[in-house]
Amino acid sequence: MALPTQKDLNSVSFEDIAVAFASKSDQQLRKTYWLFKIMNKSRAVNLGTFFLKLALKLNLPIKNLIRSTIFEQFCGGETISDCEQTITHLGQAGIGTILDYSVEGEETESCYDLTLQQIILTIEKAAHTPHVPFAVFKLSGIAPTELLEAYQREESLNTADQAAFDKVVSRLDTLCSYAYHHDVRLFIDAEESWIQGTIDQLASRMMAQYNRKKAVVFNTYQMYRSESLQGLKSAYLAGREQGYHIGAKLVRGAYMEKERLRARENNYSSPIHATKEATDIDYNAAIEFCLEHLQFMAICMGTHNEYSCQYCISRMKKIGLELDDERIWFAQLLGMSDNITYNLAQAGYNTAKYVPYGPIASVMPYLIRRARENTAMTGQSSREYLLTKNEMERRGISSL
Template identity: 30%
Template sequence: MLSQSATRRISTTAVPRPQYLRIQPLSTHNHQQTRSQTTAAIPTPENLWTTPKWNPKSVRPYKDKSTAELLNSYTVFKLCEFPPLVSMTPAIIDIAEKTGTKFIMNYGVKKTFFKHFCGGETISEVLPTMTNFKRRNMGAILDLAMEADMEADTEPTLAKAKETSSHILSLMKESVDIAGETPGSFIAAKVTAYVPPGVLLRWTNTLRLVQERFDAVKHSDGTTNVPELLKSLQTVFPQLTASQLDKLNKVSKLDWISVSDHFTFANKDIRSGLLTTLPASVHQLMHPIQSANDFETLDAVVEDLHLLMKHAADKQVKVMVDAEQTYFQRAIDDVALELCRRFNVNGNVVVFNTYQMYLKDGLHRLQIDLDRANRAGWTFGVKIVRGAYMVSERERATEMNYADPINPTITDTHATYNAAIEHLLANLSKNLEFVVASHNKSSVAKTVAAMEKHGVSPSNKQISFAQLMGMQDGTSFALAENGYRCFKYVPYGPIDVTIPYLLRRAQENSSVLGGVGEDKQELVAELGRRMRSEV
């Protein structure tokens, strides 16, 4: 049995590529509605879910499940309503390891939780799941359940880092291949699965220092000049030279967008000037990048991300770059935006960056990056979520004595999330595609109403919705039946890797699991219909 630490490691299990049956693109027959046809059908956000064609009784989200599957899902939801179960699971796994009963635990999990929330262990097992969603006019977001081990080896050699990223690339290409059987589908990708977390941490800290020094000299209009910026930056980056900022002299408006576009890992001319030996106490952060080896590692593994995006573009598959913890996020954004610049061109959108609206700076960063894309002429791909790391983020902020990055209240997060939707809809005329990834029915209803207010058709290809497989199916199927583009997030992978993967998400998203009561009610209603022999 794997140790608890070992279960956090990336799976090295390779699976053979099956011979796939071709699946047609998502149907658009019930999307072809004019605005005049849909106006009367769209109620207000307050009563959307009680109106005909939207309420669970009409939608029947579980009508395609067998009775045995309904009973299994009901059992899973009942267990999800028991909060101590999540906290007890690591101990249960540990006992199974020590007693040699791993196979029994895995069998039980696979027949219950895994069956409800996951698409399968192998790529070939995912295909029927995608086919079932396709029948009800929904797409899939395939998520190979793997990520870097944050505890074991955060400082691998360049050769080891490249070996890991190349292995992941081969697995992710298989994920792209099956997603490509339904053109327009998505896959999810984690930058921490490619780039060593230690490198991301140090590059994030470096970028924080750059912004800190920019903020120290920016004027009231949000701009500065090169001499002032250079002098400020040299207080923490003594090796930085005027020649390395020479291109900024040609920028008419030296604001944060211009500066951050220059201070990116992809700009090799600037990197030697960003190496510093200043102690962390000088800037009250963990150490920034101090060795050129970090940049060499970034270059080597990002090559594999480029190959993944190229493969996805060839297969007409879109890639969602997942958001992660704030202490990695600036570096992840830097990588994601560089991929956007390269692949989201000529009207194509391959790369979507993710923005967490529970962060105090989440909406501002989204707005800045939309402006960045519009200024440079590439298309902005966006996924907006509320967030998934609140507990660990706040614990780390307290431990390291820095400001909590999370919004003070859930009300603030709801307001920020809805404001992000409004901002994106208001800028739909720009080069933009976005995904509303939410289990919050109020936000979904408000998005539907806002689309109507802005005169946006449900079938508009710039807007999609997404929910996790096995969660809020009533919301997902209602969106699909009413002509909106909706996708299900489908985790898959070997059970040994997927169990701890799902557990970590359950621990960070306990509030989501605690909200399965509505799903359970819809299951009971479907069982009741069958007991009464209703069609």
């Protein structure tokens, strides 16, 4: 697939850092600068995350330090009510909030039930708040990972496991039904390949039930996986055959190192594209496919890739779609790529930030993963660091 050059796209500029950082005070900008300067050094991130985990395990009094640094940068608060300021702040810039209860790694029935209730609360918040356009969750937040994996391997489940799996489906249906009846779009996030097949199957079941008139339930497609583009096309064909719409959230992916390591350890071919270029080509091909079939699809591009955002904009213009077509959204993570989010919003496109929240200790696995992903992602931390550095120079303020 031949892609247009950056010059050919000639669309929204993501270089306007004055727009990107307009809402940050000098003090906030300086703090962001130092955080990304540290995160730009992989050794510092590795040492920092090790000592953070150790300190929390030993119950050392470091929560205030975490709250005022990495938590403040990437999270909206510990509760939904704590996120109100962030929701308002983003809303004033024309940016939506996607509340993401980001507690990870807590696998007990009581934790699954608590997560279920939290997601219901985020759906309620979206139903009654104009600036909260979506709700989101991970299936592993309401289900044992081992059970999802066993189901994907098509193992025969014993009576207890089958009852547990039926309970997972019931929880999932509760969320999708609640979203449907409150007219709230609901993202099911992507996860590791060894449970993604189960997620895809259940997401399709929910879309067949709740997406008859429009996309309410969205599945997530990780385009760094070599089979994802075909999976998206197959999902569309299944939707057409059975008469329902497809909600598609497009991401590149967040588990690359884990996927490749497991593939090596278990001696099977990695599901990840061999090159970033192949991922980028599939991502933009997925955008193209969704826009061409928008009559029966809705799309959210969860991406920090400037080119892909520009590519989507150029295709929208060529097709003659409105900038604020409700079937097309862009989304980035809170605390990152503000140059994309704020400039898209100012230009009139539907734009949102993922806003994680949850108790600090419980959200630490997410924050540690975010720090490591930023460091591992080619140029990501460097880009954030340079953007803040350039804005400080533009304002004429020092880093001290």
